[in-house]
Amino acid sequence: xxxxxxxxxxxxxxxxxxxxxxxxxxxxxxxxxxxxxxxxxxxxxxxxxxxxxxxxxxxxxxxxxxxxxxxxxxxxxxxxxxxxxxxxxxxxxxxxxxxxxxxxxxxxxxxxxxxxxxxxxxxxxxxxxxxxxxxxxxxxxxxxxxxxxxxxxxxxxxxxxxxxxxxxxxxxxxxxxxxxxxxxxxxxxxxxxxxxxxxxxxxxxxxxxxxxxxxxxxxxxxxxxxxxxxxx
Numbered sequence: 001x002x003x004x005x006x007x008x009x010x011x012x013x014x015x016x017x018x019x020x021x022x023x024x025x026x027x028x029x030x031x032x033x034x035x036x037x038x039x040x041x042x043x044x045x046x047x048x049x050x051x052x053x054x055x056x057x058x059x060x061x062x063x064x065x066x067x068x069x070x071x072x073x074x075x076x077x078x079x080x081x082x083x084x085x086x087x088x089x090x091x092x093x094x095x096x097x098x099x100x101x102x103x104x105x106x107x108x109x110x111x112x113x114x115x116x117x118x119x120x121x122x123x124x125x126x127x128x129x130x131x132x133x134x135x136x137x138x139x140x141x142x143x144x145x146x147x148x149x150x151x152x153x154x155x156x157x158x159x160x161x162x163x164x165x166x167x168x169x170x171x172x173x174x175x176x177x178x179x180x181x182x183x184x185x186x187x188x189x190x191x192x193x194x195x196x197x198x199x200x201x202x203x204x205x206x207x208x209x210x211x212x213x214x215x216x217x218x219x220x221x222x223x224x225x226x227x228x229x230x231x232x
Contacts, residue, residue: 005124005224008132009215011146012181012192013096014153016203016211020146021128022077023212028126028219032072033119034079035129035136036099038112040090041068041081043098053098056105063111093176100180103130106189124224130184133195141222144215145194148204150177 007028009021018034025032045066046053053059071078079087089095102108116136119125127136133143148156154174161168184192194200199218203211219225 004120004122006120006137006140007124007126007142007144007215007219007224008137008140008195009126009128009144009146010130010132010134010192010194010198011144012130012150012153012177012184014150014157014177015146015148016156016208017128017146018077019208020203020211020215021126022072023208024215024219025072025126027212027216028124028225030124030126031119031121032070032077033116033125033127033129033132034070034077035112035116035127035132037070037077037079037090038068038116039099039103040095041066041079041086042102042108042112043095044081044086044089046102047095047098053102056102056107059102059105060107060111063108063115068115096180097176100183104183104187104189109135109189130192131190133198134193135190138195142215142218142224143195143198144201144218145198146201146203146211148202150174150181152204153177 007024009017011017022032042059042063043053045062046059049062051058051062067082069080071080077087078085079090113136116127119127120137133140151174154170154177157173158168158170201211201214
């Protein structure tokens, strides 16, 4: 495993992991891994190639043939699959549901493990997901578990969809988050839970800037370099 320092940020959907992790990565000037995007990319590839998302072995075989690229832009993360920009496609709710289903496959998770670890390179990595601190980077010097009330998470998702012009039901989003939480927490392989030594942060009543500041404070406490090569 790379000796580059890693900050992991795990937590349930809607807690703000993506926004905060990008902010932290830019402030540190480090690389960034959205592990959830990897599962969504597999879901996109499966839909494109007509693969059964319940066939973990077939999905695992397909992963080795995918060309995946993350580009940390000034104001967003661009994701490419086989040279095609799929940033918008992987954020669709149908893709999220498929990704949650295929994430239960132990074989697929094992194939993705070295791919995820390869993102850890100097000067460092901010990795966000659901098992970054418990499975992928268990030796990370800082592990954060970011959470929020399910009601607040559903409201955030509803506002996000509304801003994008999508007509969505707040109750339906709330039900979907509860279902996804239960599935993630109960799966046999790498269930969603805080690492034993994780720092717990509840973002229910905090802004993204406030959460970012707290995490950067923990970075400083652990001697992790803050702002060496900040990204604007």
